[in-house]
Amino acid sequence: MNRRFNSLLVVLLAAVLGAAVGVGTYAAFGGRTKTVERQVVPTPARPASNTTGALSVNQIYRDTSAGVVEITEKSTTRSQFPFGGSQQSVGQGSGFVYDTDGHVVTNEHVVAGATSLTVKFQNGKSYSAKVVGSDASTDIAVLKVNAPASVLKPLTLADSSTVQIGDGVVAIGSPFGLVNSVTTGIVSGLNRTITSPGGYAIPNAIQTDAAINHGNSGGPLLNASGDVIGMNSQIESDSGANDGVGFAVPANTIRSVASQILSSGKAQHAFLGVRISTGAAGGAKVARVTAGSPAAKAGLRSGDVITRAAGRSIGTASDLELAIDAKHPGDQITVTYLRGGKSHSASVTLGTRPTG
Numbered sequence: 001m002n003r004r005f006n007s008l009l010v011v012l013l014a015a016v017l018g019a020a021v022g023v024g025t026y027a028a029f030g031g032r033t034k035t036v037e038r039q040v041v042p043t044p045a046r047p048a049s050n051t052t053g054a055l056s057v058n059q060i061y062r063d064t065s066a067g068v069v070e071i072t073e074k075s076t077t078r079s080q081f082p083f084g085g086s087q088q089s090v091g092q093g094s095g096f097v098y099d100t101d102g103h104v105v106t107n108e109h110v111v112a113g114a115t116s117l118t119v120k121f122q123n124g125k126s127y128s129a130k131v132v133g134s135d136a137s138t139d140i141a142v143l144k145v146n147a148p149a150s151v152l153k154p155l156t157l158a159d160s161s162t163v164q165i166g167d168g169v170v171a172i173g174s175p176f177g178l179v180n181s182v183t184t185g186i187v188s189g190l191n192r193t194i195t196s197p198g199g200y201a202i203p204n205a206i207q208t209d210a211a212i213n214h215g216n217s218g219g220p221l222l223n224a225s226g227d228v229i230g231m232n233s234q235i236e237s238d239s240g241a242n243d244g245v246g247f248a249v250p251a252n253t254i255r256s257v258a259s260q261i262l263s264s265g266k267a268q269h270a271f272l273g274v275r276i277s278t279g280a281a282g283g284a285k286v287a288r289v290t291a292g293s294p295a296a297k298a299g300l301r302s303g304d305v306i307t308r309a310a311g312r313s314i315g316t317a318s319d320l321e322l323a324i325d326a327k328h329p330g331d332q333i334t335v336t337y338l339r340g341g342k343s344h345s346a347s348v349t350l351g352t353r354p355t356g
Contacts, residue, residue: 054168054224054225055224055225055226057170057182057184059226060170060222060224060226061170061172061180061182063226064155064172064220064222064226065122065172065180065182066121066122066123066151066153067096067097067153067154067155067220068094068095068096068097068122068155068172068173068180068219068220069094069095069096069097069104069119069120069121069122069145070092070093070094070095070119070120070174070177070179071092071093071094071095071104071106071110071111071117071118071119071120071129071143071218072090072091072092072117072118072119072120072126073090073091073092073093073110073111073113073114073116073117073118074088074089074090074091074114074115074116074117075088075089075091075113075114075115076088076089076115091110091114092174092177092215093106093107093110093111093173093174093215093216093217093218093219094106094110094172094173094174094215094216094217094218094219094232095110095119095143095218095219096155096218096219096220096228097152097153097154097155098142098154098155098258099152099154100149100152100154101144101152102144102145102146102147102152103132103142103143103144103145103258103262104119104129104142104143104144104145105140105141105142105143105218105231105254105258106140106141106143106217106218106231107139107140107141107217107218107231107233107249108134108135108136108138108139108140108141108196108197108198109136109139109197109217109233110141110217110218111131111134111141111143112134112136112197114131116128117129117130117131117143119143119145119147120179121147121151122179122180123151125147125151127145127146127147128145128146129143129144129145129146130143130144131143132144132261132262132265133261133262133265133266133267134261135198135257135261135266135267136196136197136198136200136355137196137198137199137200137202137267137269137353137355138196138200138202138249138253138257138267138269139196139197139198139202139233139249140231140249140253140254140257140258140261140267142258142261142262155220155222155226155227155228156226156227156228157227157228157251157252157254157255158223158225158227158228158229158251159251159252160204160206160229160230160250160251160252160253161204161250161252163187163190163206163223163229163250164187164190165186165187165188165189165190166186166187167186167187167223167224167229168184168185168186168223168224169184169185169186169187169208169210169221169222169223169224169229170182170183170184170210170221170222170226171183171184171185171208171210171211171212171216171219171220171221171222171232171246172219172220172222173212173215173216173217173218173219173220173232174215174216174219175211175212175213175214175215175216176213176214176215177215178215183210183211183212184210185208185209185210185211186208186209186210187206187207187208187229188207188208188209188245189206189207190204190206190207191203191204191205191318192204192205192206192207192247193205193317193318193321194233194234194247194249198355200269200353201317201321202249202253203318203321203322203325204250204252204253204322205230205233205234205247205248205249205250206221206229206230206247206248206250207245207246207247208221208246208247208248209244209245209246210246211242211244211246212232212235212242212246213235213241213242216232217232217233218231218232218233219231219232220232221248227251228251228254229248229250229251230248230249230250230251230254231248231249231251231254232246232247232248233247233248233249234246234247235247268328268329268352268353269325269329269352269353270324270325270327270328270329270331270350270351270352270353271293271294271324271329271350271351271352271353271354272293272294272295272309272320272324272335272348272350272351273289273290273293273294273295273296273351274286274287274288274289274290274293274295274300274306275287275288275289275290276306276317276320282305282307282315283305283306283307283314283315283337283338284305284306284314284315284316284317284319284320285303285304285305285306286300286301286302286303286304286305286306286337287302288302289301289302293351294348294349294350294351295335295348297348297349298335298346298347298348299346300335300337300346301339303339304337304338304339305337305338305339306320306335306336306337307336307337307338307343308334308335308336309323309324309333309334309335309336310323310324310326310327310331310333310334310335311323311333311334324350327350328350329350329351329352329353330349330350331349331350332347332348332349332350333347333348333350334346334347334348335347335348
């Protein structure tokens with residue numbers, strides 16, 4: 001049996017083609033550890049806290065650690081060499097209780113390909129779980145754990161749009177299998193764009209210097225009130241270990257995706273169908289248009305520079321990502337772009353982001 005810890009996406013310092021809007025930035029996967037190039041009732045929202053009335057790290061831990069879980073996944077792969085047969089591997093990550101109905105949220109990459117899942121609570125007891133639904137494009141999965149109500153201690157999702165640089169944060173998870181480990185730091189950056197396992201851009205990621213390592217993926221990033229502002233998902237590192245730059249999927253994205261999964265079993269996102277190159281000035285320059293996509297049907301081409309979309313001024317790739325993410329499949333928007341120095345406008349009916 002091979003032991004593997006593949007539950008933290010590691011961002012290697014590498015050149016990237018550009019952010020994708022409804023297409024997907026390319027992700028690089030190496031070996032058993034996945035590598036990504038950077039570029040029912042939901043819990044109520046609370047505003048993110050500031051330093052006024054902040055809890056101590058110990059108090060935050062005592063208030064929330066019972067809602068943080070360790071997730072163990074087993075998967076079976078077919079082996080052709082030397083004699084064929086199958087091989088079982090074990091991976092480990094983190095998660096947190098979403099509601100009193102037994103739903104747990106974690107990263108999609110923690111549970112992808114699992115043939116069985118086990119969730120361990122703070123009291124040391126483990127229970128079987130199954131995937132209710134997952135969304136590789138935002139790296140979010142919802143599990144249903146077969147556990148008694150007495151151990152289900154849901155954490156509260158904050159309004160991540162109110163988070164500010166410099167806010168104190170606490171990360172709780174199971175790095176390297178060390179259950180309920182606590183690290184602290186600050187919000188060191190906002191509005192970052194990271195790349196999901198599905199190859200799509202995840203906007204508004206929260207950057208933190210709190211130490212997170214393999215096994216922290218899926219665990220909560222908490223504010224000074226003990227509310228969840230994000231889900232620890234990736235690190236940027238030359239070595240693959242913590243270098244003090246980590247990224248969390250924001251709580252508002254978790255809330256939106258988890259509620260869709262609990263309602264219908266899946267999450268849907270608006271799809272434009274363009275890949276944006278980096279370094280463009282004065283707009284979002286189209287590097288590629290997906291054949292048959294809404295953008296292609298509207299006549300957009302490689303080399304066009306999008307300056308306005310869905311009523312928003314577009315100055316960067318991130319601006320375009322946010323404009324499209326705010327819409328729904330089937331919405332009709334106007335896209336304004338420059339081609340050959342002349343401004344053009346096109347009406348686009350947004351599609352549904354492909355899952356494959």
